[in-house]
Amino acid sequence: MKKLLSAIFTIASSACVFAQEAPTSPLEFSGSVDTYFKYDFAKQPNITTSFASDHNSVSLGMIDLVLKKKTGKASFVGEISFGPRGQTQSIPDEAANGSSFHIQNLYVNYDFTDQFSMTAGYMGTFIGYEVISPVGNFNYSTSYLFTSGPFQNAGIKATYKFSDKVSLMAGLFNDWNVYSASRGVSSIGGQLMVSPVEGWTAYLNVLSGLSGYGYGTIEDLTTSYQITDKFKLGLNAANYDVDNDGGGYAGVALYPQYAVADAITLGLRGEYFKTKDVGTTAGTAFTSVTLTANIKSGGLTFIPEVRLDHNKDLPFVKSNGMSVPNAGQFSLAAVYAF
Template identity: 35%
Template sequence: MKKIILSAMMLTGMLTFAQEGKLSVSGTVDVYGTVNTVDGPGAPGLLVDAPGTATMFGLGMANTIFAYESGKAGAVVDLAYGPRSADASGYGGIVNQMYAYYMINDALTVTAGQFNTFLGYEVISPAANFNYTVSYLFNAGPFTHIGAKLDYAASEDLSFMLAVTNPHGNFGTGYGNEFAQLGFQAGYKGQYLNIAYGAYGADGFGATDQLYIDYTGGFDLTESFYLGINAAHSSSADAKSGYQGAALYLQYAATESLSLGLRPEYFALNGDANADESVTAITLTANAALTDNLSLIADLRFDSSDDMMIEESGEDSLTQLTVAAVYSF
């Protein structure tokens, strides 16, 4: 009898909880097939644990996002499983995001926890990217941060963000008390200037003066033609290394369900440790919405580097064709 009463009380509490707030569940599932033109495996940009060994058919990731909001506060738990998310997700390769937020007023929101980076054009989830394979700029990171940020919407067009986080790559376990990383973003009509400065905590890198400057934006050139832009620079006097690069995202809506795209990219390492090594990548993409939930994405990608910088392939050039199915719910 006590168990029946306790169960009834728990059910009543759950129903009350649901009525007071709003719980939503969303996510994605993706799979792919890939081939290349070299004698061996390799698929740059697939975000698997070892992209140099990727071949034939593979799993992307399963992404499930639980979001709850009640009044001025809310929380998000974003879980990602699979080889696509293993390197990019945060603690344990499973927790992509986990944070709580409070809306101080209509313009000011404070967030604390683990959240995806504000740097860059592309994101971890394949459903939010036009291309399926990702750029070298994206793979250079960072992917996520742990800390707190303050977002301020000055108007519909103008916004600012300030962040104090762990050195990226430091998820609160296994590292020392390195100097925190500071972040800033200014956005105006879809154009964003992003800056991060501080320590780099992953893999014992040890730099305390890592600087990131990133521009992300885009323009509707016509009703059917869009141009996206990402340019970034990173440097460290401590580590005597860094990188810079730029990518364009040209997208043409051929029909309501089919879009074609071109992504040219240049990426280079710099500093004493890297001797100005560089790589270029050109990706042709067809993105077709088969249903409201299911998309088919085909990437034909050409990577070239005289410095053997193609992602873990050991080749000076590589051509790959990747076809992926991405289901969103």
Template identity: 35%
Template sequence: MKTKTVTNFLKVTFLFSLAFASLTSFAQEAEEEKWFDNFSISGSVDGYYRYNIGAPNDNSVAPGTSFANESGFALGMANTIIGYEGEKVGFVADLVFGQRGEDAVFNSDDSAQIVNQLYVYWNVSEKVKFTFGNFNTFLGYEVISPTGNFNYSTSYMFSYGPFSHTGLKADFTLSDKWSAMLAVMNPTDFTENNPYDTYIVGVQLGYTGDSGSAFLNFRYGNEGEPGEVGPTFQADLTTGWDIVDDFYLGVNATYLSTEDQGDGDASGFYGVALYPQYKTSEKFTLGLRGEFFAQYNGGLVSIDGTELSSPIAFDDEGDGDVIAVTLTGSYDVGNLTLKPEFRIDSSDDAFVDNDLEVTSSLSSFVLGAIYKF
């Protein structure tokens, strides 16, 4: 009897354990199927202090690049990215609030002043992905969000290249290391609609290895009213490699040309920048951006024929160049990153000193503070 009782007890215990395990497994599976589990929220908040050395600090004098151009204490932006990643489909809603965000979406109407990116995507297979909507540009080394750049201030090539596109792109995985992208888009930075009934074609070929990556990018198309503005062609190379464990080198080179609709020569700009970075410790990295940027035949002119903010000096033929050297430190305190930065811009007679006399260089100091969540 004792043996039978023990056997029955073991059977009951085993069945109870099996039932409990099944219920636990079912509960866990039910938990995994909650609709909000695939949602994510991320973003950043940033601000900065900028001071001109030997030049006025009244917002009239600043490097001719985007975003960090206000004097004294200034606001960057609050960036909130809401995403949904399903098994095959998903979306991204990238919203920006503040001065940096407004500058980034300058061609948007008031209704979309907070939209940095807004797109849906479909993973057709493991090798093909379609994206439809408004997305940041695939050209260049730098991006709009300060969390994606090492330097807090931005380069001339980034500032005068495209910021964002609206259209349809297809990404292809060619192999473990090679990728490609094809896109059809509105004219550059017209993210809400197409005012000209012209389109831009984008192409990218990418290589990603164990120690770095390289991307060759192209865009071609008419950026303005047909008959008033000729087609624009841009070629851009972005690459970066870990030379040794603590030393990284990035390179960006670009060339842009816009055809003249009359008998004149094409106009545009070109440049190259090096981004060496040395990690001194787990929390601190020191980096340099050395950039040469030039325009030819009045290349930095808007589509309606008016001059832009004259970022560099140019001669009567519309030719000119600038050299900008930016030394940046990056110190991490948890999710907060502090970026002290010293920058020198040099272009013939493009700046003024404290006596309002024309000078060929501008020195400035920036302290950026970025919190990432």
């Protein structure tokens, strides 16, 4: 026992001495919880984009917990979520095996210099405007572009920052949304970040490789511009082609937001989205308009939202079961971030 205690003391002392050599940030701890009520005007779930799926129910989003620490040039992020939004609705293949949680981020990073860093692990995808965590989105419901694109990428990536205005990332990744590769490290991806003027940032993204749709290439532009202290404009445009006539999609979404008061911001999401033909099966096109308000009080954000979708191929239903071209829903979400 004495030897064991001595050993523990020695190891702890060594760790302490080692830690003193490099600047250490305190352990960062943050997270969020979210819940929502949604009422579909057809009195049944109708719009099939991700999350906020239950009709006439006060339902759960997820509890999300994030840990981060940086010691010298090395850092890690671990983010785990529990609940439908971060679990079964995000990563169906894991849910099929009965997972009780979903890792959102789990990676280590090393800053070789102020300009050059490398990151390895499981990371939120670099593709697209919207994310899984409701804290990172303005709208509570999600776009077709988000729902159809990757959620996460496991892999290794290198980032070089030329200046505050330009950086370049390149990496090798597994197939989409899986903790371990199903067919080896099968994708290559890159991101060019440019910030032409203060407040305007644009990301040009490419990801080529394996996904649930097959092998293909996705090109994506994600940009946002804080034009004044009250007005912000975001844009996401993407094109995805799956090899051998396997389909894919293309779309564009615009996100204007205006702060009408200190704690209240109104935002609109207008989206056009089209799935591509798969063999002889024709693709279909959606248009969607979502009006959202963010009402903030401390860490709490209330998100009332009205959404109207249209598709001339009648994928939606009315309350009597008839196929119709239009669908609508109202939701009220509460998101608390800490």
